[in-house]
Amino acid sequence: MKNALGIVCACLVALFVAACRGSAPEGTVPDVAPSVYYWRTTLRLDSAERAFLREHRIGKVYLRFFDVAVREGRAVPTATLRFDESLPDSVQAVPVVFLTEECLHADTAELAARLVERVAKMARVNGLQGVRELQLDCDWAASSRATYFALLTDVRERLRQMGWRLSVTIRLHQLSQPAPPADYGVLMLYNTGDFRRRNGRNPILDERDVEPFLRSLPDYALPLCAAYPDYRWQLLFEGGTFRALLYDENLADSLVYAPVAGDSLYRVVSARTLHGALQSDYDVRLVPGQEVVVHRSRADVVLRLRQRLESLRPGLHAQTVLYHLDSRYLNNYNANEYEKLFHD
Amino acid sequence: MTKWLAAGLLALLAAPSALACGWEGTTNYYLYHVFEGDRYAKPPVTARLADWWTRYSGQTLTVEEVGDVEVLMRAAQRKNDTAMQRYLRLLQQYLGAAPTEFDPWAYPDEAERLEKTRTLQEVRREAAQGMGGLLAPQYTLLYIRAAFQLERWQEVVNAWTGNAENQSSSVFRDMAKGFYAGALRKMGREEEACEIYAQLGDLHSATWCMRDGRNLGCIRRLYQQDANSATLHLLVEDFVNNAQETIDNAQELAMGRNGYWSKVYQNEVEQFTAFAEQVAAEGRTKEPCLWLTAAAWLNYLYGQKDKARTQIDRAMKLGGSQAVKDNARVIRLAISTANPGKLKSYEAFLLPELKWLGSKALTGDDGNPYTNSAVRIYKQHLAPLYEGQGMPLEAALLEDAFWWQQIAGFDHGEQMNYSSEYVRSLLSRSSIQLEDVYDQLFNRSATPLCKWLFSQLPQPMQQRDFYADLIGTKAIAEGDFAKAAKWEQQVSPEFISKQYISYYMARRDYTKERWIGPRQRTSGSDGWDTEELTPVRENQKLAFAREASQLQQTIGASASRQEQAGAHYRLATILYQASPQGDCWYLSKYGNSSEEQSSYLDSLAYRHLCEAERLVTDDALYTRILFAKSFINLDANRYDADYRTYRFWAYDYSWETKRTSILFYPDANRQQGRDYDALRTWLRRHPGQATASYLTRCDVLQTWMGMGS
Incomplete structure (x- = not known):
């Protein structure tokens, strides 16, 4: 009798506590740790990147395994990660698969099975220890939501049978939509603007682009952590017309580029056709008079936004993820700023 | 492909109503093609492979069929060629481990990788045994492919330098060379890889390898290392065409009046020109023609036309491959239009050159660099030359001459193309000028050039009544x-x-x-x-x-x-x-x-x-x-400062009310507004005149009548 009463009271207390917490989702992001995304097609860390992982006690790497895109009408994997090296033992790997939205309009009948099987096999074959999660990244829209959610449900069930979790990326515009069926989400606080528009805003991250979406953040019904940018873009414009996203051009080449405003704006001074990387369709014609606008993610903006979001949704930064690990950008912020980002 | 495009454009442009919406492409093409000329001169490897197997089997095999080992095996069996059959079985074994088509979702596990590695090693061992025999080129290629798959880059290099390099020329040797370049690139030896890619005509691979070397400094350095490097074809062509593109964007260069950046680049171009002249003179290169042509063309583009003419004439006499010399001939043709001298003697030079250019430009498929060169020379050099000489017929004929040559094989039937550049150019003249054109064509003796250009036109457009009608129509338009x-x-x-x-x-x-x-x-x-x-x-x-x-x-x-x-x-x-x-x-x-x-x-x-x-x-x-x-409304096409034309009235549809109303824009300075006012005043004073049905039916007038006092 006493035991039964105790149980009832405990249940009542639990219900009371749950009611007082408002509509915030149950559950938290599991195994939280300072994290980074790794987005290159070959897993090879240089000394600066390894040092970064050590210095900032990075515990998790979200590792892009492959993309899924539509080729000749079929959804197929592309840009598969090549494992030249392994991750440090102290770091947990979370495979990530990026799906183009176009995939969701192709035949997805066997997509979940193929996807899970391939990821599991890749992890096993390449000796990744302790993998317990798969993340799917997709910029789904209202028109593809039903298909995507059905895919997630299927994937999640298959992962459950393996003892794995499912996480997803969440873009700002998706905060006003129903939450996907996953265990948690990573809120992407980068690529917030339209890089094709030359409107004076930083398309990587601008608070003005973020603010309109924050209304839905406090009550969003999925455990969340946040991801912030650490990279730069070189965007080619002809007047106000976007022409191309350049691939790491040497803007110090004075035969081709002349600085106009510090290191953020260059003018093209001689013609050049940029043939892309091998096996790429990347051909860009540079014409004198065009301009290269360089956007960089900024620590002050990131940290300010981090603070604001934490106030709206306490606990959001139990885990912070940096997009993305690349030694070209590891001097974007100073050590103190990285510490604040990961550990405040 | 080119002829199908031409046919499509012909169909589009024949309709006169296509005038306003016809596509206007660029004519501003590059003329300096030494690397592109090299590439175009050689058929692609796949076509050469199909040719080889066609000769071997005695029956025509397509590129697709050559990719099927079973087809090749049947050919070898028909010939009782046991050695070839042995090779093809090994090739089949190789393709089993490194297939050209596979399930994209597949990801080999450790066992599958080991099996693949084992198979490739076995293929490599057996291929090595065949490298000294009758099918040495085939086995060497297979060995190199297997080693490449195994990522044994040094072995690939060794196989090339120790074996394949010394074989006689063949498609298999060239394919092996491509793998050799790939291995070099994997080993970080990008300049060496680029040299191979350049020799093979692989533009994208070569340019990627030299992405940081597209400047005079790199050109100088490579020249010092090897005066006859194939990479120089790529870099010199790249340099010259970038310079052309830059000067062609003259408006952007005008920005440099106060800025330093164009001076930096122009300095680079001037230094290159001086360097090219020096290279042509000092005798280390086997292709001085290539270098002096580059200098001539750049001097022409940057305004030194006399110097350019002297240089290109000299370049024509210097050594170089056929592609290089043909390119010099194209450049000379373009440069000659700057100061042609007396037209009669110039045309004695010009006509054979145009016929030669046509013979180069009208053969082969896409990628023929002479095609674009011809378009530019006709439209940007020759047509303006004759326009400037006050010769409208020749100028009009030259505008379209290459186009007519490109579609020469098509049956125009009775079709007369009034949307062609030729007719549009003629119709831009006065009727007096057109009468002179008629006289020139049918009454006077036309020059050989004019006759030749005129003969390219479809038959209906060579008839007298065609031109009589042009004159009559133009005269009507002139009143x-x-x-x-x-x-x-x-x-x-x-x-x-x-x-x-x-x-x-x-x-x-x-x-x-x-x-x-x-x-x-x-x-x-x-x-x-x-x-x-x-x-x-x-x-x-x-x-x-x-x-x-x-x-x-x-x-x-x-x-x-x-x-x-x-x-x-x-x-x-x-x-x-x-x-x-x-x-x-x-x-x-x-x-x-x-x-x-x-x-x-x-x-x-x-x-x-x-x-x-x-x-x-x-x-x-x-x-x-x-x-x-x-x-x-006489103001219908007079544009104001905001690029708007004037109308006194306009219909205005409202989506809310689903009704159409008439809006007026009275303006005492405009003719139509004044005339509507005058009409309204007259009708109000003479209501008996306002009853005619053509007036009472006019909604605009009736609405205007009801407005104002």
Whole structure:
């Protein structure tokens, strides 16, 4: 009798506590740790990147395994990660698969099975220890939501049978939509603007682009952590017309580029056709008079936004993820700023 | 592929109504093609492989069939060639481990990788044994492929340098060379890899390897290392064409007036030119022609035309591959247009060169660099040259000459292309100039160049009546009706019936007042307004020109004011119908565009209405005249500072109320506004004149009448 009463009271207390917490989702992001995304097609860390992982006690790497895109009408994997090296033992790997939205309009009948099987096999074959999660990244829209959610449900069930979790990326515009069926989400606080528009805003991250979406953040019904940018873009414009996203051009080449405003704006001074990387369709014609606008993610903006979001949704930064690990950008912020980002 | 594109464009441009929306491509192509020339001179590896197997098997094999080992095996079995069969079995084993097609979702596990590795090693071992035998090129290639798959880059390099490099030339050797380049690149030896890619004509791979070396400093360094490096073909072509592109963007260069950046680049170009001249002179290179041609072309582009001419003439005598020398010949042709001297002797040089250029440009498929060179030379060099010499016929012929050569094999039938650059160029001239063109073509002795260019035109466009009709039509547009009648007299209804304007001419009447009643709509045999050739019984242009001319004489000869007023009004009526705003626009042009709102004819029509207004004594005719004047809008294509044209009134549809209203934009400085005011004032003062049905039916007028005091 006493035991039964105790149980009832405990249940009542639990219900009371749950009611007082408002509509915030149950559950938290599991195994939280300072994290980074790794987005290159070959897993090879240089000394600066390894040092970064050590210095900032990075515990998790979200590792892009492959993309899924539509080729000749079929959804197929592309840009598969090549494992030249392994991750440090102290770091947990979370495979990530990026799906183009176009995939969701192709035949997805066997997509979940193929996807899970391939990821599991890749992890096993390449000796990744302790993998317990798969993340799917997709910029789904209202028109593809039903298909995507059905895919997630299927994937999640298959992962459950393996003892794995499912996480997803969440873009700002998706905060006003129903939450996907996953265990948690990573809120992407980068690529917030339209890089094709030359409107004076930083398309990587601008608070003005973020603010309109924050209304839905406090009550969003999925455990969340946040991801912030650490990279730069070189965007080619002809007047106000976007022409191309350049691939790491040497803007110090004075035969081709002349600085106009510090290191953020260059003018093209001689013609050049940029043939892309091998096996790429990347051909860009540079014409004198065009301009290269360089956007960089900024620590002050990131940290300010981090603070604001934490106030709206306490606990959001139990885990912070940096997009993305690349030694070209590891001097974007100073050590103190990285510490604040990961550990405040 | 090129001919299909040409056919499609021909079909598009034949329709005169395509005038306003025809695609205008660039003609500003690069002319310096040494690397591109090399590439074009060699067929692709896949085609060469198909050729080899075709010769081996004795039957034609396509590129796709050559990719199927079973097909090749059957050929070897037919020939009882056991050695080839052994090789093909090994090739099959290799392809089993490294297939060209596979399930994209597959990801090999450790066992599968080991099996693949084991198979490749076995293939490599067996191929090594065959490298000294009869099928040495095939086995060497297979060995290298297996080693490449195994990522044994040094072995690939060794196999090339120790074996394949010494084999005689073959498609297998060239394929092995490509793998050799790949191995070098994997080992970080990118410049060496680039040299191979350049030799193989792999533009993208070579440019990627040299992405940081596209400048004079790198060119100098490579030249010092190897004066005959294939990479230099790539880098020099890249440099010259980038310089051309830069100078072609002259507007952007103008920005450099106050800036330093164009000086930096121009300095680089000048240094390159001096370096190229030095290289051509010092005798280390086997292709001094390549270098001096580059210098000549850059000097030409940067304004030193005399120096360019001297240099290119010298370059033509220097050594180089056939592709390099052909390229020099193209450049010389372009440079020659700068200072041609006396045209008679120039044309003695020009005509054979154009025929030669055509022979180079009209062969082969896509990627022929001579095709674009021909387009640029005709349109950007020769046509302007003859335009500047005051020779409109030659200039017009040259605009389109290469196009006619490209589609020479097509059956034009009776088609006359009024949208061609040639006809548009002629129609931009006055009727006096066109008469001179006619004289030049049919009465005087044309030059050999002119005759040759003229012979490229389709037969219907070489006939006298074609040109007589051009002159007559132009004369109508200019208001010279007596001349128009003289020339249209030579143009038969049968000829008109072969023009698409016959569709309209057969169905419309230029004597009807445009401002009274609706437009004269037409529909073809399918019930839609689809243009179709229609037999006409008379040449309406001739009838029109005669009547207009007659009316002009009547005006001068009439005794009474009313008769003169009537003649002016009648003349205004038919002139307006023949203008772009009229139903019978085809009398003064060959195609109509909604963008062409007014012309000389509607201004002339309006002047006659003003004369009629001044002379008329009859109230009914006076009313009609005022109505006609207000109908005409002479400001229709006069643009203001905001690039807007003026209309006195416009319909305005409201999506909310689903009703259409009429908006007015009164402007006392505008003709149409003044005329509407004058008409309203007259009708208010003479209400008995306002009852005519053409007035009471006019919603615009009735609305305007109800407004203001």
